[in-house]
Amino acid sequence: MHLQIATRQVADAVIAMPVGRIDHRTAGEFEAALTPLVAAAAAAKGALVLDFSRIEYISSVGLRVLMIAAKKMREREAPLLVTALQSVVAEIFAISRFDRILTVTATLDDAMALCSPAALAQHRAGSSPAP
């Protein structure tokens, strides 16, 4: 089982969207994919937004990867945001108390609003329906 992660730059923020389950089988792939994104975002002091709208499940091992990423971002004063959790994943975040130690937003729009005005503007422009 492979974990797919699509990324895109939106102004000074990077949005990463993993797809699937992050469990003991795929957490290594998740960590390997996340590590360079964290390094780049932290170096640029830009925001990294994890769009979890297509993550069905995350285990303790996957949450640990998030913890490490958040710590590295915090050391460089760069924001890490997790957004658009599916209901099961939102419950896991609440039960594990990760919702208290990570910045979690309900929607991608909310997350971009916390990144920067430029990121929000470009995100909204990019997601607007064509005239």
Place this chain on the structure above:
Amino acid sequence: MKAVRFWGTRGSLPVALTARDVREKILGVLRAARGRPLASEADVESVLTGLPFAAVGTYGGHSSCVQIDSGGPEFFVCDMGSGLRPFGQWATAQRKGIAQTFHIFMSHLHWDHIMGLPFFVPAFIAGNRVVIYGSHEGLEAALRRQQDKPSFPVDFSIFGAKLEFVHLEPGRTREVAGVAVTSMLQRHAGDSYGYRFEGQGKVVVYSTDSEHPLAQAEHAERFVRFFHGADLVIFDAMYSLADAISVKADWGHSSNIVGVELCQMAEVRHLCLFHHEPVFDDAAIDAVLAETRRLEEITRGAHPLHVSAAYDGMEIAL
């Protein structure tokens, strides 16, 4: 093995309800009773039915002590926390003039797991036999030191029972009064050991004061093998996962999330949350239990896992 009885379930430090805590519980029950018929005993009982456990009971405050009822005349106990005192009084009441034998298995030698021994009534009774098992080299010395002056007024010479110490080799199964016992090294400051008890077709695992490094797959596999097929796993779920791997990393404890995951992988029948955080009140432990049951529900595979939270006085039939 017939049952497991919990005499001490609190982690790190014994705690007690305060007068204010009791008053709050009474007020809550009176509010729930408002406007309801209370003429008969059944009416009164019915008020309590449906109220949360925290409203009508308490998880208790004794530190770790768990009895495994093997079905035989000899007693099996895990750890000698402050819960050993009420256990000892209960066991002595069963004595009826006949000498008793106690097999006590030590997870480790931290204070909260040994503090009950100086108050263990059966150890004072001539004719009794107390066999203390463990895998720490300094087991006997640690227990003697606890009763050395100036920490305690009387040393081991006060004990009338015959005290014996048995070193267990981790991973090597030993037959004790009809029960097969295997210990396993766990991650905790100064090391701790989990125990797997097998007898009469039942399996109980006692795994407290055990931290699980999530990055090490082989660690998880080792515990899955140790837990595999157990009827009951008594599991250190002291912290939330977030705390256990951040501010309380390397403190030697685990979480409800890891307990559910390991027990699901090991096809365990019943997970019992244990070694409760001493700062948690009854409502907080109720909440952890409800959340853990919900986690099991939303992650359930082919093997449903029953989840409970241990309280002082709780008995689980096997």
